[in-house]
Amino acid sequence: MNVQANRLQARVLDALRWDASVEAAEIGVSVHEGVITLSGYVDTFPEGWNAARIAKRVFGANAVANEIEVRIKGEHEHTDTEIAEAALNALQWDSTVPDNKIKLSVAHGMVTLDGTVDWKYQREAAESTVRYLNGVRGVKNQVTVKARLVAKDVAAKIEGAFQRSAVIDARRITVETHDGSVTLRGKVHSWAERDEAERAVWSAPGVREVENRLAVL
Numbered sequence: 001m002n003v004q005a006n007r008l009q010a011r012v013l014d015a016l017r018w019d020a021s022v023e024a025a026e027i028g029v030s031v032h033e034g035v036i037t038l039s040g041y042v043d044t045f046p047e048g049w050n051a052a053r054i055a056k057r058v059f060g061a062n063a064v065a066n067e068i069e070v071r072i073k074g075e076h077e078h079t080d081t082e083i084a085e086a087a088l089n090a091l092q093w094d095s096t097v098p099d100n101k102i103k104l105s106v107a108h109g110m111v112t113l114d115g116t117v118d119w120k121y122q123r124e125a126a127e128s129t130v131r132y133l134n135g136v137r138g139v140k141n142q143v144t145v146k147a148r149l150v151a152k153d154v155a156a157k158i159e160g161a162f163q164r165s166a167v168i169d170a171r172r173i174t175v176e177t178h179d180g181s182v183t184l185r186g187k188v189h190s191w192a193e194r195d196e197a198e199r200a201v202w203s204a205p206g207v208r209e210v211e212n213r214l215a216v217l
Contacts, residue, residue, distance in 0.1 A: 004060075005031040005032065005033075006031075007060075008031045008034070008036070008058070008060045008061065009029050009030070009031045009036075011058050011059065011060065012029045012031075012036055012054075012055050012058050012061070013029055015054050015055065015057075015058050016029070016051060016054055016055070019050065019054050021046070021047065021050045022042075022047055022050055022051050022054065023042065023043075023047065026040045026041055026042060027039070027040040027042070027051055027068060028040045029055070033062070034060065034061065034062030034063070035062055035063045035064075035065060036055045036056075036058075036061050036063070036064045036065070037064075037065040037067060038051055038052060038055060038064065038065070038066050038067060038068050039067045039068060040068055040069070041068060041069040041070070041071045042068055042069075042070055042071070043070075043071060043072065043073065043076060044070065044072065044076055044134075044136075045070050045131065045136045045137055045138055045139070046131055046132050048066065048068040048069075048070055049066075049131065051066070051068060052064050052066040052068075056191045057190070057191055057192050059190060061191060061216070062216050070109075070137045070138070072109065072135060072137060075134070076134045076135060077134075077135060078134055078135030079135075080106040080107060080108070080109070081106075082135065083106045083109065083111065083133060083134075083135045083136060084104065084105070084106045084111075086133050086134070086135075087104055087106070087111060087129075087130045087133060087136075088104065090129045090130060090133060091104075091126060091129055091130070094125060094126075094129045096121065096122060096125040097122060097125050097126050097129060098117055098118070098122055101115045101116065101117050101122075102114070102115040102117075102126050102143060103115050104130070108137065109135055109136060109137030109138070110136075110137055110138045110139075110140060111130050111136055111138070111139050111140070112139075112140040112142060113126055113127060113130070113139065113140070113141050113142060113143050114142045114143060115143050115144075116143070116144050116145075116146050117143055117144075117145060117146065118145070118146055119145065119202075120145055120202035120203075120207075121202070122143075123141065123143045123144075123145060126141070126143055127139050127141045127143075144208075145207075145208050145209075146208070154177050154182075154204050154205065154206055154207065155175045155176075155177045155182075157204050157205070158175050158177075158182065158200065158201050158204050159175055161200040161201075161203065161204070162197065162200060165196060165200060167192065167193055167196045168188075168193055168196055168197050168200065169188070169189065169193070172186045172187050172188065173185070173186040173188070173197060173214065174186050175201075180206050180207060180208040180209065181207075181208065181209040181210075181211070182201050182204070182207055182209070182210050182211070183210075183211040183213060184197055184198065184201065184210070184211070184212050184213060184214050185213050185214065186214055186215070187214065187215050187216075187217045188214050188215070188216055188217070189216075189217070190216060191216055194212065194214045194216055197212070197214060198210055198212045
């Protein structure tokens with residue numbers, strides 16, 4: 001690795017060691033042209049998910065490849081039936097997940113979510129709810145956001161949200177809209193800014209799909 005890659009690797013390792021939700025000693029980090037690859041193994045799916053989230057937010061990261069293996073053991077290990085029952089109960093108790101909108105299946109610890117909801121935050125809430133259950137090795141979120149009436153000025157509303165944000169540099173982002181689909185183009189300074197821009201778009205009325213083409217520079 002070159003000097004820049006070495007520095008990025010060191011920053012990622014420091015970030016992982018700093019966060020108590022991750023056992024950094026079991027995670028390997030390699031860097032090539034700004035792409036961070038995580039390897040090794042963890043005891044639970046959330047730990048691997050958190051590691052990728054932490055790495056993605058480190059300055060200089062262009063992308064993250066999460067190759068961490070989940071090795072569930074001991075009290076965290078459960079059958080697919082037990083996981084499915086726990087997941088159904090968790091979804092029913094979560095007030096941010098609409099009733100009877102989400103269906104799920106479990107195979108070898110992998111939870112697959114299906115259904116249709118009105119808002120992106122409901123889709124994310126369903127995934128977050130099952131992610132932290134014991135025995136889960138991964139989550140495949142196939143829940144879709146239902147098409148709604150698209151506001152005529154949706155692009156202007158999104159740009160206004162960008163301008164109000166302390167995180168987003170609205171001058172570097174262009175917004176394209178077509179029948180509820182929004183495409184973001186331009187450049188941002190970090191993955192945190194990229195994620196915040198996409199989150200702001202999903203809050204706009206009528207948005208059913210977002211294509212985030214923002215480059216992290």
